[in-house]
Amino acid sequence: MEKAVDLLKSLVNIPSSSGNEEEILIFLEKWFIEKQFDFVIRKETFVAGQIKAKGKKEPKKEAIILTGHVDTVVSGHLADWKFSPTDARVEEGKLFGLGASDMKGGDVGNLLAAASFIGKDLSQDIWVVGTANEELDGKGSEDFARYFSENWSYDSACCIIAEPTDLEKIYIGQRGNHFMKLHFSGKAGHASVQEHFQQSALGAVTYFLENIEQIVEDLKIYKNSQLGLPTFVVTSILSGDENSPNKTADFAELVVDCRLTPELEEVFEQVMSELAVQYHFTHEDIVTPVLSTLTDNQAPFIQLLTNLSGAKTTAASGSNEQGFFENVGIRTVVFGPGQHEQCHIANESIILEKLEEHIEILQSFIKKMQES
Structure with missing residues (x-):
C-alpha cells in the first residue's frame, strides 16, 4: 500500500482540471518508461503504456485495457476544503484530495496492477491508459479508442474503466x-x-x-x-x-x-x-449526442470479474466513456475503487482499503485472463 499511497499522492498533487492535463500526462509517460513498459505513447489527450505478450506459449492476439481519466473538475471554493485540494493527506484510512475517488485512485490501481506483470510470461497484451477531458466531452477516450482500432490489430479486446463504483457494482451499460x-x-x-x-x-x-x-x-x-x-x-x-x-x-x-x-x-x-x-x-x-451502450453481461471476462469481486452487474445512472470503446468493438465495463458520493465535492476522499482491494482484484483478473 505504501507504493499505492505515494503514487496517488503524486497524481493528486498535480493540478489537472479538464483542459489542463499536460503535466500529469507527461508524469505518466515518464512513469511508464521508468517501469519499462514495452511501448509508450503520449498524445495531446491521452497517454498509454503497453506490456507485450511473450513467453513459452504462443501469444494470443488479444488485449486487456485498463483505462481511466486523469482530469478533474475544478476545486470550487477553497474555503470549503480542510486541506489544499492538490496537497493530498491521509487521515483515518482515507486519502483526501481533488480527484482521489474520481478517479486518480482508480488510475493508481490500473497502473500498479499492470506493472506487477512486467517481465512475466503473458499470453495477452496489457494496456494502461490515462485519458484527458473526460469531465467535459470524453475526448481522450474517443481519441485513444480510435488510435487503438486504427493502429493495432487484435482478434479481441476487453476494457475496464476504473470509474468509481465502490467495487460493489460493475456497470455493463449506460443510457x-x-x-x-x-x-x-x-x-x-x-x-x-x-x-x-x-x-x-x-x-x-x-x-x-x-x-x-x-x-x-x-x-x-x-x-x-x-x-x-x-x-x-x-x-x-x-x-x-x-x-x-x-x-x-x-x-x-x-x-x-x-x-x-x-x-x-x-x-x-x-x-x-x-x-x-x-x-x-x-x-x-447542444453537443453531439451519446448513444446508449449495453455489453452482454454473460461475456466471459465479465463473468470472471464478477466472480473475483462479488460485485453486481447493473447499468450506470449517469454517462461515462464506455461508448467510445464499444463503438470500435472493444467490450467494456466500468469498475473502480472510488465512491460515487465523493465525486465533485469538497474534501473528496478514497478509502485506502478499497484501493488495495482494487489492485488485488485486477491482478487476479489479469492472471486468470492469461490462463484462459
Whole structure:
C-alpha cells in the first residue's frame, strides 16, 4: 500500500482540471518508461503504456485495457476544503484530495496492477491508459479508442474503466444522452396587462413545465430491462430582459438533459417533433449526442470479474466513456475503487482499503485472463 499511497499522492498533487492535463500526462509517460513498459505513447489527450505478450506459449492476439481519466473538475471554493485540494493527506484510512475517488485512485490501481506483470510470461497484451477531458466531452477516450482500432490489430479486446463504483457494482451499460436547447417564442407586451403573460414566451414555457411529469410518464413505455427508464430533466431557463421588468418575454430558452434507452433512441426524433408541435418550440442539440451502450453481461471476462469481486452487474445512472470503446468493438465495463458520493465535492476522499482491494482484484483478473 505504501507504493499505492505515494503514487496517488503524486497524481493528486498535480493540478489537472479538464483542459489542463499536460503535466500529469507527461508524469505518466515518464512513469511508464521508468517501469519499462514495452511501448509508450503520449498524445495531446491521452497517454498509454503497453506490456507485450511473450513467453513459452504462443501469444494470443488479444488485449486487456485498463483505462481511466486523469482530469478533474475544478476545486470550487477553497474555503470549503480542510486541506489544499492538490496537497493530498491521509487521515483515518482515507486519502483526501481533488480527484482521489474520481478517479486518480482508480488510475493508481490500473497502473500498479499492470506493472506487477512486467517481465512475466503473458499470453495477452496489457494496456494502461490515462485519458484527458473526460469531465467535459470524453475526448481522450474517443481519441485513444480510435488510435487503438486504427493502429493495432487484435482478434479481441476487453476494457475496464476504473470509474468509481465502490467495487460493489460493475456497470455493463449506460443510457444515451441528448443535451438539448428548446427555443420558445411569444409576443412581448406590457406587464401591467395580465393577459399578456399567456401570450409571452414564458406563458408557453409555463404550460410546457406544467406537463413535464406527463411527458415523463408517456416516455415510460420505452423502458429497457437492463438500462431502466429514460429521463427528461429541465436544467436551466433563460428568458426576457431583466433591464425591462415591465415587459413580458418574447423569447425563452430551456436546456433539457434527456437520458435515452435504445428503444427511445429509435423514435426520439419523432417524439421530439411531436412535442415541439404540441408545446410550440424548436430544438437543437447542444453537443453531439451519446448513444446508449449495453455489453452482454454473460461475456466471459465479465463473468470472471464478477466472480473475483462479488460485485453486481447493473447499468450506470449517469454517462461515462464506455461508448467510445464499444463503438470500435472493444467490450467494456466500468469498475473502480472510488465512491460515487465523493465525486465533485469538497474534501473528496478514497478509502485506502478499497484501493488495495482494487489492485488485488485486477491482478487476479489479469492472471486468470492469461490462463484462459
